Amino acid sequence: xxxxxxxxxxxxxxxxxxxxxxxxxxxxxxxxxxxxxxxxxxxxxxxxxxxxxxxxxxxxxxxxxxxxxxxxxxxxxxxxxxxxxxxxxxxxxxxxxxxxxxxxxxxxxxxxxxxxxxxxxxxxxxxxxxxxxxxxxxxxxxxxxxxxxxxxxxxxxxxxxxxxxxxxxxxxxxxxxxxxxxxxxxxxxxxxxxxxxxxxxxxxxxxxxxxxxxxxxxxxxxxxxxxxxxxxxxxxxxxxxxxxxxxxxxxxxxxxxxxxxxxxxxxxxxxxxxxxxxxxxxxxxxxxxxxxxxxxxxxxxxxxxxxxxxxxxxxxxxxxxxxxxxxxxxxxxxxx
Amino acid sequence: xxxxxxxxxxxxxxxxxxxxxxxxxxxxxxxxxxxxxxxxxxxxxxxxxxxxxxxxxxxxxxxxxxxxxxxxxxxxxxxxxxxxxxxxxxxxxxxxxxxxxxxxxxxxxxxxxxxxxxxxxxxxxxxxxxxxxxxxxxxxxxxxxxxxxxxxxxxxxxxxxxxxxxxxxxxxxxxxxxxxxxxxxxxxxxxxxxxxxxxxxxxxxxxxxxxxxxxxxxxxxxxxxxxxxxxxxxxxxxxxxxxxxxxxxxxxxxxxxxxxxxxxxxxxxxxxxxxxxxxxxxxxxxxxxxxxxxxxxxxxxxxxxxxxxxxxxxxxxxxxxxxxxxxxxxxxxxxx
Numbered sequence: 001x002x003x004x005x006x007x008x009x010x011x012x013x014x015x016x017x018x019x020x021x022x023x024x025x026x027x028x029x030x031x032x033x034x035x036x037x038x039x040x041x042x043x044x045x046x047x048x049x050x051x052x053x054x055x056x057x058x059x060x061x062x063x064x065x066x067x068x069x070x071x072x073x074x075x076x077x078x079x080x081x082x083x084x085x086x087x088x089x090x091x092x093x094x095x096x097x098x099x100x101x102x103x104x105x106x107x108x109x110x111x112x113x114x115x116x117x118x119x120x121x122x123x124x125x126x127x128x129x130x131x132x133x134x135x136x137x138x139x140x141x142x143x144x145x146x147x148x149x150x151x152x153x154x155x156x157x158x159x160x161x162x163x164x165x166x167x168x169x170x171x172x173x174x175x176x177x178x179x180x181x182x183x184x185x186x187x188x189x190x191x192x193x194x195x196x197x198x199x200x201x202x203x204x205x206x207x208x209x210x211x212x213x214x215x216x217x218x219x220x221x222x223x224x225x226x227x228x229x230x231x232x233x234x235x236x237x238x239x240x241x242x243x244x245x246x247x248x249x250x251x252x253x254x255x256x257x258x259x260x261x262x263x264x265x266x267x268x269x270x271x272x273x274x275x276x277x278x279x280x281x282x283x284x285x286x287x288x289x290x291x292x293x294x295x296x297x298x299x300x301x302x303x304x305x306x307x308x309x310x311x312x313x314x315x316x317x318x319x320x321x322x323x324x325x326x327x328x329x330x331x332x333x334x335x336x
Numbered sequence: 337x338x339x340x341x342x343x344x345x346x347x348x349x350x351x352x353x354x355x356x357x358x359x360x361x362x363x364x365x366x367x368x369x370x371x372x373x374x375x376x377x378x379x380x381x382x383x384x385x386x387x388x389x390x391x392x393x394x395x396x397x398x399x400x401x402x403x404x405x406x407x408x409x410x411x412x413x414x415x416x417x418x419x420x421x422x423x424x425x426x427x428x429x430x431x432x433x434x435x436x437x438x439x440x441x442x443x444x445x446x447x448x449x450x451x452x453x454x455x456x457x458x459x460x461x462x463x464x465x466x467x468x469x470x471x472x473x474x475x476x477x478x479x480x481x482x483x484x485x486x487x488x489x490x491x492x493x494x495x496x497x498x499x500x501x502x503x504x505x506x507x508x509x510x511x512x513x514x515x516x517x518x519x520x521x522x523x524x525x526x527x528x529x530x531x532x533x534x535x536x537x538x539x540x541x542x543x544x545x546x547x548x549x550x551x552x553x554x555x556x557x558x559x560x561x562x563x564x565x566x567x568x569x570x571x572x573x574x575x576x577x578x579x580x581x582x583x584x585x586x587x588x589x590x591x592x593x594x595x596x597x598x599x600x601x602x603x604x605x606x607x608x609x610x611x612x613x614x615x616x617x618x619x620x621x622x623x624x625x626x627x628x629x630x631x632x633x634x635x636x637x638x639x640x641x642x643x644x645x646x647x648x649x650x651x652x653x654x655x656x657x658x659x660x661x662x663x664x665x666x667x668x669x670x671x672x
Contacts, residue, residue, distance in 0.1 A: 054606060246604050261597025268582050268613030270390060275611045277604030
């Protein structure tokens with residue numbers, strides 16, 4: 001039986017401010033023989049996501065904080081290399097949440113078999129066609145209630161969720177799609193590859209000014225991955241009845257202290273606006289609908305994607321930190 | 337024909353900061369003879385409301401700004417004293433939006449006849465059983481989606497909307513109702529007369545601390561008439577899935593500049609919270625349902641109320657300023 005060892009990355013400190021390598025440790029474990037009903041999985045890809053920074057904090061949240069001294073949980077996809085569970089024979093491709101390790105082992109119920117669909121790279125099951133895509137879809141539809149013809153603004157638009165959200169907005173009938181990103185290269189991709197009507201580099205000038213210029217008719221929906229000045233700018237740009245899906249606030253994740261909120265909250269009242277935050281784990285009932293629609297869009301060739309891939313479990317922390325800094329375009333993944 | 341003159345209060349400057357008497361002028365007009373289809377109405381009560389401060393501003397809003405040099409619009413109730421419209425004969429009690437004047441005259445379509453119900457003071461048609469009550473009801477139900485058992489926090493709870501909202505929350509099955517107010521007298525009334533389970537004076541200590549003490553199990557719904565530190569405190573006190581109806585932000589209405597927003601907006605994401613602002617004019621479809629339920633509650637003796645009444649159209653500005661300062665308990669009205 002191969003893959004008897006598992007290299008795992010564990011959280012050992014709760015970072016205040018930016019996480020560093022010192023907040024993690026690498027542990028190599030000898031795996032015990034499989035018990036009946038268990039499988040062993042060799043991971044192919046591991047997902048690193050912004051929400052993980054939140055789970056490093058010991059704060060009340062929908063999602064429980066990571067326990068110190070335990071392996072970082074998160075999405076991963078791999079292949080069964082040894083099985084004592086008849087329902088998951090060797091060779092089955094499986095998704096799971098056992099996170100930052102090269103080899104995972106446990107009861108079969110912890111692993112969900114994925115159809116090994118021709119033409120669909122496994123990595124997309126973590127990104128565009130997986131939780132990332134679902135997050136984009138649910139935010140636009142169930143949370144922000146996007147309607148045909150809406151002008152949609154997406155912050156952090158060149159990230160994993162943002163590239164998905166922009167395309168979904170277009171496919172769902174948005175009238176105009178506007179995105180922000182942090183480099184000129186990303187901004188160019190938004191309009192050239194992802195179908196955005198307008199995009200700007202938020203480092204060039206105040207978001208308030210750039211958004212007003214990009215959306216002269218105002219915005220109806222805001223999909224926020226950034227928070228801070230982006231949210232404030234959106235509150236000024238909203239048309240009456242505007243709706244925001246707050247998915248991430250990456251600017252404040254690593255702030256050491258509380259940061260002041262938008263200075264224009266009064267617009268919520270005078271314009272009848274709605275802000276709603278969400279964590280995808282509470283909205284999984286939309287997954288079947290999403291899988292069907294996204295699968296059709298992908299099969300029709302309507303979806304583009306980028307992946308930023310880092311090789312080796314030993315670089316999982318690097319991948320995570322790079323993603324927090326915005327070094328990725330599209331989905332950031334660790335390839336084992 | 338009596339009531340040939342109309343004394344009216346007009347806005348002549350857009351106040352920055354607190355309005356003063358200099359921002360208004362009093363005009364006495366000789367009314368022309370009634371044209372066919374017109375009625376003349378002697379007002380009994382005129383409503384002064386927080387939203388009026390917003391309309392004095394020349395800012396984009398659901399509700400158009402007041403025009404300078406025109407009579408202040410707003411809710412009023414009176415009786416037809418002369419009629420050239422058969423559908424509104426002399427003596428009919430009517431509601432209208434012609435605002436700050438002792439005598440109103442115009443086409444019958446501008447006036448809505450009210451049943452002269454025995455035992456229901458006319459003033460309540462402007463307050464508890466009128467737009468004020470509807471505002472409280474819609475905020476709790478359609479906007480915040482209050483459910484039975486919810487812990488509900490109401491800021492500015494001793495005002496017109498707050499006294500209504502607290503009672504409606506109780507009658508709709510709230511598990512616990514908590515209110516804030518700005519004087520000890522008001523705080524005492526909240527628990528003794530209006531059925532609040534707990535109340536505090538927001539001038540005594542930080543709202544964050546007092547709310548946490550009053551709601552050890554957290555809050556599910558926040559009905560906000562105040563904004564500022566109240567909203568910030570609510571964001572900290574919210575249970576997962578909490579919902580806020582933002583009705584007023586009286587603390588910022590008279591601020592000269594923009595004020596920083598809540599420093600804990602990130603809670604929207606981690607706890608899946610929803611903030612929604614509203615202006616009652618966009619939700620009038622709920623009026624029939626409200627009138628039926630509130631009428632039943634009132635007839636059953638289940639609703640208490642207070643009114644703070646100022647006499648004379650010449651004191652309308654005083655009444656408005658007193659209301660903005662929180663000098664009123666319950667609905668603030670001008671009696672003609």
